[in-house]
Amino acid sequence: MSRRSLFKMIGMAAGSAAMYQAMTDLGFAGESGYSGPVNLQGDPKGASVLILGAGLAGLTAALELSRAGYKVQVLEYQHKAGGRNISIRGGDTVNELGGFTQHCQFDPGFYVNPGPMRIPYHHVALLDYCKRLNVVLESFSIINYNAMIHNTKAFGGKPRRYREVESDFRGHVSELLAKCTSQGKLDQAVTKDDADMLMTALRSWGALDKNYEYKKSGNVSNHRGYDVDPGGGLSWQPTDSEPMTMSELLQSQLWSGLLTGHEYEYQMTMFQPVGGMDRISAGFVRALPPDMIKYNCKVTEVKQDAKGVAVSYVDTQKGGAVQTATANWCVNTIPTTILSQVPMQIGAPLKNAINSLSYSAGFKAGLQMKRRWWEDDYRIYGGISYTDQPIALISYPSTQYMTEKKGVILGAYTFGPHAFELTSMTPEERMAKCIEYGANIHPEYRTEFETGVSVGWHRMPFTLGCFAQWSEDNRAKNYDALCAIDGRMVLAGEHASHLGAWQEGAIVSALDAIKRLHQRVMTA
Amino acid sequence: MMKKIVAITGSLLIAGLFSSTAFAQGSGAGRFRGFEEQGGEALYKGICQGCHMPNAQGAVGAGMYPALAKNPKLEVAGYPIAVVVNGQKAMPAFGSMLSDQQIADVINYVRTHFGNNYKDAVKPADVKAAR
Numbered sequence: 001m002s003r004r005s006l007f008k009m010i011g012m013a014a015g016s017a018a019m020y021q022a023m024t025d026l027g028f029a030g031e032s033g034y035s036g037p038v039n040l041q042g043d044p045k046g047a048s049v050l051i052l053g054a055g056l057a058g059l060t061a062a063l064e065l066s067r068a069g070y071k072v073q074v075l076e077y078q079h080k081a082g083g084r085n086i087s088i089r090g091g092d093t094v095n096e097l098g099g100f101t102q103h104c105q106f107d108p109g110f111y112v113n114p115g116p117m118r119i120p121y122h123h124v125a126l127l128d129y130c131k132r133l134n135v136v137l138e139s140f141s142i143i144n145y146n147a148m149i150h151n152t153k154a155f156g157g158k159p160r161r162y163r164e165v166e167s168d169f170r171g172h173v174s175e176l177l178a179k180c181t182s183q184g185k186l187d188q189a190v191t192k193d194d195a196d197m198l199m200t201a202l203r204s205w206g207a208l209d210k211n212y213e214y215k216k217s218g219n220v221s222n223h224r225g226y227d228v229d230p231g232g233g234l235s236w237q238p239t240d241s242e243p244m245t246m247s248e249l250l251q252s253q254l255w256s257g258l259l260t261g262h263e264y265e266y267q268m269t270m271f272q273p274v275g276g277m278d279r280i281s282a283g284f285v286r287a288l289p290p291d292m293i294k295y296n297c298k299v300t301e302v303k304q305d306a307k308g309v310a311v312s313y314v315d316t317q318k319g320g321a322v323q324t325a326t327a328n329w330c331v332n333t334i335p336t337t338i339l340s341q342v343p344m345q346i347g348a349p350l351k352n353a354i355n356s357l358s359y360s361a362g363f364k365a366g367l368q369m370k371r372r373w374w375e376d377d378y379r380i381y382g383g384i385s386y387t388d389q390p391i392a393l394i395s396y397p398s399t400q401y402m403t404e405k406k407g408v409i410l411g412a413y414t415f416g417p418h419a420f421e422l423t424s425m426t427p428e429e430r431m432a433k434c435i436e437y438g439a440n441i442h443p444e445y446r447t448e449f450e451t452g453v454s455v456g457w458h459r460m461p462f463t464l465g466c467f468a469q470w471s472e473d474n475r476a477k478n479y480d481a482l483c484a485i486d487g488r489m490v491l492a493g494e495h496a497s498h499l500g501a502w503q504e505g506a507i508v509s510a511l512d513a514i515k516r517l518h519q520r521v522m523t524a
Numbered sequence: 525m526m527k528k529i530v531a532i533t534g535s536l537l538i539a540g541l542f543s544s545t546a547f548a549q550g551s552g553a554g555r556f557r558g559f560e561e562q563g564g565e566a567l568y569k570g571i572c573q574g575c576h577m578p579n580a581q582g583a584v585g586a587g588m589y590p591a592l593a594k595n596p597k598l599e600v601a602g603y604p605i606a607v608v609v610n611g612q613k614a615m616p617a618f619g620s621m622l623s624d625q626q627i628a629d630v631i632n633y634v635r636t637h638f639g640n641n642y643k644d645a646v647k648p649a650d651v652k653a654a655r
Contacts, residue, residue, distance in 0.1 A: 077586045097575075097583035298586060337614035338587035358616040361574070417559045417571075417621055424574035458574050461585025464614055 034125040037132070038511050040068035040518045047521050050075065050311055050325055052302075053333035054293050055083020056503050057492040059284035060129070060510040061331045062292060068518065075297040075313055075325060077462050081285050083333075084115035084463060085503060087276030088366065088453050094427075096459040102427045105368075105451040110408040112366025113277040114455035116503050117395070117410070118142065118270045123504035125511065126280075130273065133283030140272040141398045143261035144383020150441050151388045154252030159385070159441050164244070165254045167207065167224035171214030172246040174206020182212065216240050257386035265502075272398065280503070294325075299334060302344040304488045329517055330489040333510070335359065336482075337464035339491075346489070349481035356478045357495060359465020361419035365391075365434045365454035367411040373444040374409065375401060389437040390418035411438050411452065415466070423456025430454045468495030483513070490517050558621045564633025567626055571618070572634070580638035587614065593638035601646045604631045605654045619655060624648035 049065050051058045054076035066072040088094060090106035106112075118140040119126055130137055145166065148159035180186055181195050181202070190198060199212070207223045208214055221227075221240040228239035249255065260266050273279040285293070300322060301312040309330040312322050332339070336357040344351070374380040374396050382398040391412035400407065411434040412422065422430050431452045439445040457466035470479065483496045492506070492513040499505030561570040569578070575589040576582055582591035598604055608627050611617030618627070628646045635642040 097585050097589065098577045334586070340613040341587040355613050358611050358614055361616075420574055421559075421570050424570055424572070456574060459583075461583075464575075464585065464587050464589070469616065 032124045038064050042522045044069050044521050048327040049329045050327035051331045052299055054081035056085050057333040057506040057510040060507050061514050063287055065514055074293040076293055076295050077298055079295050081293055082278050082281030085277055085281045086115050087111040087113050087278040097461050100427055102453050104453045107406055111276045112408055114364045116277055120265050121269050125507045126504045133287055135279050135283040136274045137271040138274050140270040141382030142266050142270045147380050147383040148385035148441055149254045149257035151252055160254055164224045166258055168243045168249050169255045171206045174202040174208055175214040178202045178212040216242050299342055304345050309488050332489055332491050333493045335463050336495055346486045350486045353478035353482035356474050357468045360415055360467050360469045362457040362466030363414050363419040363422040365412040365452055366408050367452040368408045368450045369448045370450050371405055372407045373448055391434055391437045423458050427454055467501035564629040567630035568633050592634050598635050598640055605651055609654050624651040627651045
């Protein structure tokens with residue numbers, strides 16, 4: 001018997017809590033509340049569910065509800081499924097609100113993920129679906145010690161390598177702390193034994209010398225890198241590098257580029273699907289019965305009564321009269337930016353919750369380069385460089401090292417004011433800005449850029465924004481109401497989760513919504 | 525301060541991003557950057573036209589962005605002030621990202637362009653009162 005079937009058996013016999021306990025005892029379940037494929041027990045007796053939106057939340061609901069025996073239909077605004085789970089490839093057209101159109105001209109095999117691009121190892125529901133749907137994953141490099149941290153106002157605008165900043169920050173802080181410890185200034189905080197061990201740890205951790213100082217040495221170069229790397233035979237000799245002074249480093253603020261990659265959501269290992277993020281939505285669509293999703297449907301009104309829902313929609317391609325889809329129940333995954341404009345028969349708490357949300361601005365750009373200069377000239381293989389410029393970062397491809405002459409880099413990924421500003425430009429203006437800023441770190445941009453594509457999420461016709469922006473206050477006031485079943489309808493999506501902007505949020509939100517809906521059906 | 529950023533952005537995802545670009549602010553980690561544009565036209569082009577479009581005609585997709593051109597709702601200045609400062613439905617609140625002067629300037633620009641011709645200028649004090 002496999003462990004998986006053992007867990008399933010325990011789950012069926014004793015309920016999910018017992019299964020979770022069993023999995024935890026064996027070191028499996030981890031921190032997520034997700035404990036394996038949803039099990040909607042009981043016969044829904046032909047009950048029907050209308051799902052609005054075919055993003056990851058809608059696709060999850062469609063897959064699981066149809067498997068549980070519901071009659072499912074999905075209405076999707078776009079001509080394809082996936083929502084924000086997309087990849088842009090050569091030959092694709094990006095139509096923005098306002099009539100701006102981009103025709104992506106990447107070479108075959110190249111793509112950019114303008115929405116989600118990386119999956120944390122602890123987003124176990126999403127990872128589980130990838131496995132079930134045969135979506136092959138590979139590593140997404142999040143930290144690269146040889147990538148850059150750049151501040152236009154520090155070191156004459158010259159970038160520093162991550163390893164130099166990281167090693168120097170660690171070293172200088174260790175030296176300071178060692179001084180305090182040896183001067184007895186920590187006596188209130190640590191015992192003598194702990195102080196001794198702390199000194200040992202700091203010397204090792206900070207690459208300090210026998211006097212507990214962080215300064216140029218072979219040991220320090222072994223952390224931050226050399227001016228000349230060690231060689232062989234009678235060739236070149238290793239030459240140690242000179243650390244930045246503590247004051248230079250602190251004032252440069254380059255240290256603030258160290259944090260991402262250490263936070264829970266960005267810790268290694270991170271993943272990406274081989275071939276593009278949209279392989280995930282493609283996997284869902286493959287697993288669904290054909291024709292379950294009706295495309296090009298713009299929802300214009302949602303009505304409901306004691307027996308079911310009636311959703312009005314228009315065909316955005318063929319036009320014609322308003323059509324109506326009916327069902328016993330509805331899972332509504334339309335972003336609240338749009339829902340707040342759709343007349344719906346819902347209670348005041350849900351209406352207030354929907355109206356309380358605006359969406360964050362977000363901007364990304366993919367740039368195809370004629371050659372892989374970041375690898376050939378800089379020895380940067382994957383990972384991310386950070387900058388104080390509006391593009392915020394440059395993310396280098398995590399795959400195809402040494403194999404391709406060309407490559408597509410992510411040349412901007414920004415939120416907040418810069419994202420609003422870049423969104424407000426024409427696609428041509430944006431790309432010119434991405435090249436201008438990128439060239440301040442890598443002058444190769446000026447000669448090697450070939451073609452690019454960008455997405456300002458507030459101009460995407462199907463979302464009107466990047467993701468729902470919850471303040472702590474608003475979450476306390478409105479989150480529960482947003483997630484509660486209202487009559488015959490329940491909302492799902494990243495906006496109805498504590499994992500805002502993450503695909504995992506969309507999926508676990510949908511799973512929770514359909515579990516509650518199913519319970520309602522079974523007890524109705 | 526970092527807590528406040530998280531509250532403003534409301535997202536763990538971008539908390540990480542802000543922390544990694546915090547040095548952009550030039551005044552310490554975690555300080556939230558506002559918009560640097562000055563003057564109504566620059567502010568409109570830098571922010572508003574992302575959604576309301578360069579000609580202020582708005583746009584229509586699965587939902588819509590309202591036209592600001594020839595918009596009678598702009599007649600009473602208190603309305604656009606409240607919407608810009610506090611947001612409204614899908615319209616984000618810009619109160620924390622713009623100064624009183626910037627908000628007054630951009631509203632005055634919209635209220636006197638795009639076929640709007642409202643002569644009573646908004647003053648920074650009017651914006652301050654609405655916060």
